[in-house]
Amino acid sequence: MHWWFPSNASSVGGQVDSLFYVILYITGAVFVLVEAALLVFLVRYRRRDGRRATYVEGSTKAEIIWTTIPAVILVSLALFSQPLWSKIKNTDTYPANADRIGVEAKQFEWRFTYPGPDGKLGTDDDFMKKDELHLVVNRDYVFELTSRDVVHDFFIPAFRIKQDAVPGMTIRVWVRPTVPGTYELACAELCGLGHYRMRAQVIVQTDSAYAAWLQSQGVAASSAPAPAATPTASEGTP
Numbered sequence: 001m002h003w004w005f006p007s008n009a010s011s012v013g014g015q016v017d018s019l020f021y022v023i024l025y026i027t028g029a030v031f032v033l034v035e036a037a038l039l040v041f042l043v044r045y046r047r048r049d050g051r052r053a054t055y056v057e058g059s060t061k062a063e064i065i066w067t068t069i070p071a072v073i074l075v076s077l078a079l080f081s082q083p084l085w086s087k088i089k090n091t092d093t094y095p096a097n098a099d100r101i102g103v104e105a106k107q108f109e110w111r112f113t114y115p116g117p118d119g120k121l122g123t124d125d126d127f128m129k130k131d132e133l134h135l136v137v138n139r140d141y142v143f144e145l146t147s148r149d150v151v152h153d154f155f156i157p158a159f160r161i162k163q164d165a166v167p168g169m170t171i172r173v174w175v176r177p178t179v180p181g182t183y184e185l186a187c188a189e190l191c192g193l194g195h196y197r198m199r200a201q202v203i204v205q206t207d208s209a210y211a212a213w214l215q216s217q218g219v220a221a222s223s224a225p226a227p228a229a230t231p232t233a234s235e236g237t238p
Helices: 013-044 060-089 207-216
Strands: 101-104 108-115 127-130 132-136 141-147 152-156 160-165 171-175 181-187 198-203
Touching: 013 060, 013 101, 101 132, 101 152, 108 132, 108 198, 127 132, 141 152, 141 160, 160 171, 198 207
Parallel strands: 101 141, 132 198
Antiparallel strands: 101 108, 108 127, 141 171, 152 160, 152 181, 181 198
16 A cells, blocks of 8 residues: 555455556656756757857657657557456446445435345335445445536545546446445535535445344345355456
């Protein structure tokens, strides 16, 4: 763990961090080279007494080089990051057995809708919890993300998840938490005067702790998710 990152607590966090460092090292190297060249030119071609400025003809070769190199880097990064991006964002790859939770953003709170005893979201036995999201460790979840008023942003740093919530749209977000604990969910999009206090707790629990929490909410324990099955190589689970 580095000082600028919280501890990773999701199945894809390590890959996201690795991609971040690859991009950081490449852009950092380019930054150092460009700044070094700038300093060299500042010193070498500085104003001197008796020396007049001269016109320098453009170089097609130089223009091709400084255009081609960034283009190759960008295309390479796009190809390198595509598998991870697809795993996180492509809804067709989400696990079929993932639990669904409704997430509604509004000024200035988060509302989470859980399936009731029937285990299905969008039925009469659903129940809602405000600013408190409970999950089971090592379970797959798909959040049905909506917004009631303006654009908000669903950001859980420990999970490496950041997704806009847009009015009139339902956006699906997948995650598999891997470490029990309490994490912060924040709105990362300026959404009004109360934006600073639009926060929620994400509580990742064991199966037994989650079942006990359900009972404390007056929900039948039978709605607690079953232990996750170990995916096989043929399932293609992200």
